[in-house]
Amino acid sequence: MKLFRGMRALSLASGNSAGYLKYALGEIVFVVVGILLAFQIDNWNTHRNSVLNAQHLYEQVQSELVLNINNCNTVLAQYRGKDTLVYDILHREVTRQDYIDHLEYSLVLLTQEEVEVSTEAFLNLVNSQDVFAKDQGNIVLELKQLYGHDKRDLDKLNKIATNNTLEYHKQFKNEQTWYADLFINLKVPDVMIDYCMEDPFYFNSMVHFHFINLRNHVRYTLNFRNRAIDIHERLAEEMNLALDSTLVLKSVECQHLLGHYSAPDFNLNIVMEQNKLMGYQIEGSTGVELDASRVYSETPDEFIFGSMFGRVVRDNAGAVSGLRLSLGRISTELVKDS
Numbered sequence: 001m002k003l004f005r006g007m008r009a010l011s012l013a014s015g016n017s018a019g020y021l022k023y024a025l026g027e028i029v030f031v032v033v034g035i036l037l038a039f040q041i042d043n044w045n046t047h048r049n050s051v052l053n054a055q056h057l058y059e060q061v062q063s064e065l066v067l068n069i070n071n072c073n074t075v076l077a078q079y080r081g082k083d084t085l086v087y088d089i090l091h092r093e094v095t096r097q098d099y100i101d102h103l104e105y106s107l108v109l110l111t112q113e114e115v116e117v118s119t120e121a122f123l124n125l126v127n128s129q130d131v132f133a134k135d136q137g138n139i140v141l142e143l144k145q146l147y148g149h150d151k152r153d154l155d156k157l158n159k160i161a162t163n164n165t166l167e168y169h170k171q172f173k174n175e176q177t178w179y180a181d182l183f184i185n186l187k188v189p190d191v192m193i194d195y196c197m198e199d200p201f202y203f204n205s206m207v208h209f210h211f212i213n214l215r216n217h218v219r220y221t222l223n224f225r226n227r228a229i230d231i232h233e234r235l236a237e238e239m240n241l242a243l244d245s246t247l248v249l250k251s252v253e254c255q256h257l258l259g260h261y262s263a264p265d266f267n268l269n270i271v272m273e274q275n276k277l278m279g280y281q282i283e284g285s286t287g288v289e290l291d292a293s294r295v296y297s298e299t300p301d302e303f304i305f306g307s308m309f310g311r312v313v314r315d316n317a318g319a320v321s322g323l324r325l326s327l328g329r330i331s332t333e334l335v336k337d338s
Contacts, residue, residue, distance in 0.1 A: 026212070032304050055239075057128055060121035061143065062241045065232045068117050069247055071255055073298075074227035075113045079218050080279065080302070080309050082108055083326055086214060089196075089206050090329040099193045106188045106196060112165035114158040115221055122147045139238070142231050150224045157217040164212060168205065215326040219307045226304075238313065249297040251275045256320050257312070261334035268323070268334055270295060270304075 085108050099105050122143055173235045178192035196202055229247055231299045236243035254277050261268040262284070271281045277295035282288065296304040303310040305325060312332070313322040323334045 002201055002244070017185045051204060054128070057121070058235060058239055059241060061125050062232060062235050064118050064121035065228050065235075066247070067242045068115075069225055069232065069244075071116050072221050072228070075115050075221055076218065076225070076304075078111070079214060079221075083214070083309050083328060086206065086210055086328040087326065087331055089203075090210060094197070096193050098199070099188045099196060103186065103188060106182065107166045107191060110207055111163065112162055112213075114162050115154055117147075117151055117154065117222070117224070119147055119151070139231065139234060141236075146227050146231060147225065150220075153220045154224045156281055157220045160218045161213050164209070192225045210328040215256050215307075218327065222304060222307055226294070229296065249300070251277070253300065254295075254297045256300070257295065259302070259320075260337045262337055263332050263334045265332075268325075278304075281306075300338075 017054075058131075068151055073316070081104070085105055086096070089105065089108070094105055126140070126144070176192070178189040178195070181189045182192060189194065216314050232247065233243065235241045251272060257270050257277060258272060259270060261270070266284050267282045269282060271278055271280070277297060279291075279293055279295045280289055281291040281293075283290055291306060294305045295310070298304065301312040301314075303312075307332075308325040308327050311324045311326075312320055315321040320336055325334065326334045
């Protein structure tokens with residue numbers, strides 16, 4: 001700037017008006033360039049901070065997804081444990097000795113977990129004023145579906161399932177003398193065994209539990225959990241965020257599930273596609289595809305297919321000989337084709 005001022009004074013002193021205008025114009029250009037450069041630097045800093053903030057928000061969302069998935073898994077583990085119990089009760093295969101030896105038969109209606117869904121990180125993300133990249137738009141839409149529609153359905157079934165359990169407690173407390181003995185001594189009184197095995201209204205309650213809890217609460221819990229897992233994996237792949245490998249077994253740990261399985265009414269073909277297990281349910285007589293769903297392997301011997309609990313069946317040598325798909329009163333054994 002001192003240089004421009006010196007040239008301007010020299011031009012004025014010598015009466016060189018053309019030189020004066022030239023150097024005045026140069027001074028103006030210099031100032032404008034400086035302002036534009038400062039503005040560009042400020043924009044760059046703003047964009048950089050926006051990107052860093054967006055990355056931080058997505059990292060929080062990723063951690064929150066893991067928390068919510070694990071909360072879903074806690075509820076699903078409860079239902080997996082009750083799955084066989086409900087099957088035995090509804091098929092009237094439970095004996096008096098079963099009630100004596102296994103307390104859990106008498107507690108099917110009286111214990112209940114519900115999914116607690118955290119939304120703080122998601123709300124921070126959608127309420128942020130930062131400009132996200134266009135290729136993140138689909139993930140944001142998926143998150144809105146997860147914490148909007150899927151969560152609303154899950155919240156409704158959480159409430160219904162919990163209220164049903166509280167109603168059973170209220171009913172048994174007010175009507176059955178064995179209620180106190182059951183929870184004080186943690187053993188099943190003979191009079192309760194009589195009630196569970198002979199009372200038609202208790203059987204009705206178990207059918208109701210099967211319909212509300214196993215068929216609907218499980219389904220909506222899986223809808224939420226499976227979408228959350230898929231989003232978690234996408235965020236890890238597309239945005240280089242941390243992937244929790246404990247949520248689903250790695251593809252190399254699921255090779256033993258691959259193959260073709262047969263049942264009386266349908267066949268199941270399990271294949272690996274893009275490092276993920278896929279199951280194709282095929283009608284046995286026509287070969288028509290009935291369903292195609294991802295297979296979520298939780299342990300080497302346990303998985304989820306559709307809304308069904310899956311378990312590996314092994315022969316005496318430990319090799320996979322078949323699968324069992326079940327949900328309450330519904331259970332199907334599939335034999336692995338050689």
